[in-house]
Amino acid sequence: MTENPRRVAVVGAGASGALTAAQLLRRAALAGVPLDVRLIDRAPAPGRGAAYATTADHHLLNVPAGRMSAFADAPDDFVHWLARRAPGVHTAADHVPRRLYGAYLGEVLAAAEARAGAARLHRVDDRVVSARRAGEGMSLRLGTGRRLDADAVVLALGTFPPDNAWAPGRLRRSPRFVADPWAPGALRGLPEHQDLLLLGTGLTMIDVALVLARPGRRVHAVSRHGLVPRPHAATALPPARPPQVDPAAGLPGVRRALLAHVSACRRTHGDWRVGIDSLRPVTAALWQGLSPADRIRFQTEDRRLWDVHRHRAAPATARAFAAAVAEGWITVGPGELADAAPTGDGVRVRLRDGRALTVGAVLNCTGPQADVRRVPDPLVAVLLGAGLAEPDDLGQGFRTDALGRVRPADGSPPAPLWTLGALRRGSLLESTAIPEIRAQAGEVAGDILAGAG
Structure with a gap:
């Protein structure tokens, strides 16, 4: 049978x-x-x-x-x-x-x-x-x-898909708001000759900005920290042994140990990336060894800095992005949305630092929910x-x-x-x-x- x-x-x-x-x-x-x-x-x-x-x-x-x-x-x-x-x-x-x-x-x-x-x-x-x-x-x-x-x-x-609860209701309801830039066809139909605003400055932003940046259009990208993913090294790097770190020391102790390890790798190998990459085999154990309170503290105080060093951009991508910034096609920096009001032909945006922009559309590049x-x-x-x-x-x-x-x-x-x-x-x-x-x-x-x- x-x-x-x-x-x-x-x-x-x-x-x-x-x-x-x-x-x-x-x-x-x-x-x-x-x-x-x-x-x-x-x-x-x-x-x-x-x-x-x-x-x-x-x-x-x-x-x-x-x-x-x-x-x-x-x-x-x-x-x-x-x-x-x-x-x-x-x-x-x-x-x-x-x-x-x-x-x-x-x-x-x-x-x-x-x-x-x-x-x-x-x-x-x-x-x-x-x-x-x-x-x-x-x-x-x-x-x-x-x-x-x-x-x-x-x-x-x-x-x-990314969260959009941060966006004012009138912006979320507007056709000039792109809630998910990875949705099929999301980038089609954007105004050709107007500036654009991207909320979020991670890897999604880099990919989207490089699709949209061109002469005659400025792509503004802002996030609370304004930090952009670092590039991978242009050539292969040597491996390093992971450090021995006791998570029982708490988040401050782990921070000090990891910073010392990355600094030592930079001195020895000439590149901080060697130290970051060597953490891969021990990351889960370190994370699980932290207390719930320390994990929450890491999320609020350290996560963004960790992400831009750990989740890096391909060298060619980073070079293209830097060139577009140098040309003035892309601007990137800190900023938080205070309000956004769709108008007849665009969106009037006010940031928390008092800056105001008029753009053709606002795109949600904050990353996955x-x-x-x-x-x-x-x-x-x-x-x-x-x-x-x-x-x-x-x-x-x-x-x-x-x-x-x-x-x-x-x-x-x-x-x-x-x-x-x-x-x-x-x-x-x-x-x-x-x-x-x-x-x-x-x-x-x-x-x-x-x-x-």
Whole structure:
């Protein structure tokens, strides 16, 4: 008698969903385990998501190609894929267009499907709007009203659209407000010969500003700190050993130790980036060792400075941005929105320092919504409302165990529900880059196939 396949629903087909599905198929094939993987998303192609759906060649990966393999046990896989696609064009040190990485993830998943043995992959062109326990498994309700039952569910939801609660109501209702610059077609139809205002000065701002900047138009970018992501080094840097830091010393002690370590790396290697990059293996442990009060303090006092040094821009992107600033096409600095009033042909903006601007449109470049309690996703709301999940201490994701299994609010045995990526950021601090996501995808797949559901 043929064994019934284990049914796994992966909700979301972006990078984290594609990597999880590929890991499930690979591991099931190696173990000879029958598996039925349902990959649920309305996206036209797997592996793209918001980050890798862009078609602009100047939207580059923020990590060199040599560190972007889909599999930790095959670190050169992406570089070899690039070489097969375009021999001699890209090296492991290059920051390649993000659209190429999206295509790569799609082929990774297709290859895993082709070699899956008794495992099967099914694409479901729909979205999940609700979930509940059903015996030992889960029952999902889709946007079309259909029900899908599964023995295990993986939430691979990626990042969420930016928050716009900060914007005055009359601005939010105006067609001259771009609530999410990554939404399909969001940048089309902007006034050609008027200045623009971008709220937020992170990596999203850089990408958007470079699309919009041109002679005859000034793109203003402001944020509370006015800090812009630092560039990656133009050439590969040597590795350094991570420091030994005791989080029990509290946030002030950790700060002092890390600053001393980065300074020592700069003296030894000539670049502060060596010190920052060496923290990757110990970041989660340091974060988890801090008290809840220290984590909150880090968020308010240190997070922005950490982000601009840790999440850097590709060298070519940074050079293009600096050139546009030098030309006067882009201005960037500190500033907070006090009011914005749409007019007949633009938006009249007042900043808290008294400055006034008239622009053709205001664009929300503040980055993804970080508070899981405020995301406009019906599935997240249902899971929180039913107690199948609870926010972490900072509200930046779901509370999970070490392998990504979602913990219920009442402390009862968990549902067969896992997550990875952005929904684990509150407990790991760093959880949105491919090196972290590919490791999590492997852990989740292994836990599910071990029969933990």
